[in-house]
Amino acid sequence: MFANSREVQSNQQGVHTDLEKVVRRHLASPWQAPLADFDREAFAAALAWRQARGMERPLMLDSGCGTGRSSVHLALANPQALVIGVDQSADRLTKAERRFAPLPENLLLLRSDCAGLWRLMVEAGWKLTRHQILYPNPWPKSAHLKRRWHGHPVWPAVLALGGELELRSNWPVYLEEVKAALALSGHQAAIEPLPEGYEPVTDFEEKYQASGQVNWRLVAEIC
Numbered sequence: 001m002f003a004n005s006r007e008v009q010s011n012q013q014g015v016h017t018d019l020e021k022v023v024r025r026h027l028a029s030p031w032q033a034p035l036a037d038f039d040r041e042a043f044a045a046a047l048a049w050r051q052a053r054g055m056e057r058p059l060m061l062d063s064g065c066g067t068g069r070s071s072v073h074l075a076l077a078n079p080q081a082l083v084i085g086v087d088q089s090a091d092r093l094t095k096a097e098r099r100f101a102p103l104p105e106n107l108l109l110l111r112s113d114c115a116g117l118w119r120l121m122v123e124a125g126w127k128l129t130r131h132q133i134l135y136p137n138p139w140p141k142s143a144h145l146k147r148r149w150h151g152h153p154v155w156p157a158v159l160a161l162g163g164e165l166e167l168r169s170n171w172p173v174y175l176e177e178v179k180a181a182l183a184l185s186g187h188q189a190a191i192e193p194l195p196e197g198y199e200p201v202t203d204f205e206e207k208y209q210a211s212g213q214v215n216w217r218l219v220a221e222i223c
């Protein structure tokens, strides 16, 4: 059950032929969709939490943190920083809170839609030291390009948040697309497989590793 994860199947073999057109369109016209009250409440909670701990502390975001394992890891490795792990799934966050109680002092697990929260953070002028998006849903069908973060209208907000950006995936095409999308804004990125015998930091990573799949990482410095 655990080590039986199938490799990503896609009707796409390389970077999507529409990627450049889609990314350029989003870079040229900021996303104007209304923000949900739900996301505004989440942002207000994050702001209050930061204010109580020190707005001057470096800020790190673990977007789509799932069951929180990578967020706890990041928070423990960076006690000087404030880490926010965000996920839309209340169920996964509840599991995280139970599993890792008590959470590190410098970690907030927050339920929100990343897209809304990122926009609110940008509007408020927040800047990240580090932003990790580990094993985002790949949306591997060619028709689903716009559901991938780099094909989504919120992509410019990811760039505006800045910091060291790291994405991981078991589908290297996703990361090649992120690299291509970053290049359109003048940002260089490096992609590499995770080295043999590495310690997994997320549950999905561990599952793919145990299934014999190669996991990949992309790193870029967004100034």
Ligand SMILES: C[S@@+](CC[C@H](N)C(=O)[O-])C[C@H]1O[C@@H](n2cnc3c(N)ncnc32)[C@H](O)[C@@H]1O
Pocket (backbone or CB within 6 Å): 063, 064, 065, 066, 067, 086, 087, 088, 089, 092, 112, 113, 114, 115, 133, 134, 135, 136, 137, 202, 203, 204, 205
């Ligand atoms: C494949 S899981 C990876 C979870 C975790 N990063 C890991 O590697 O174990 C993708 C996660 O992204 C979350 N997610 C997907 N879309 C989201 C969105 N728009 N906002 C917030 N979380 C989202 C899902 O709820 C899920 O927990």
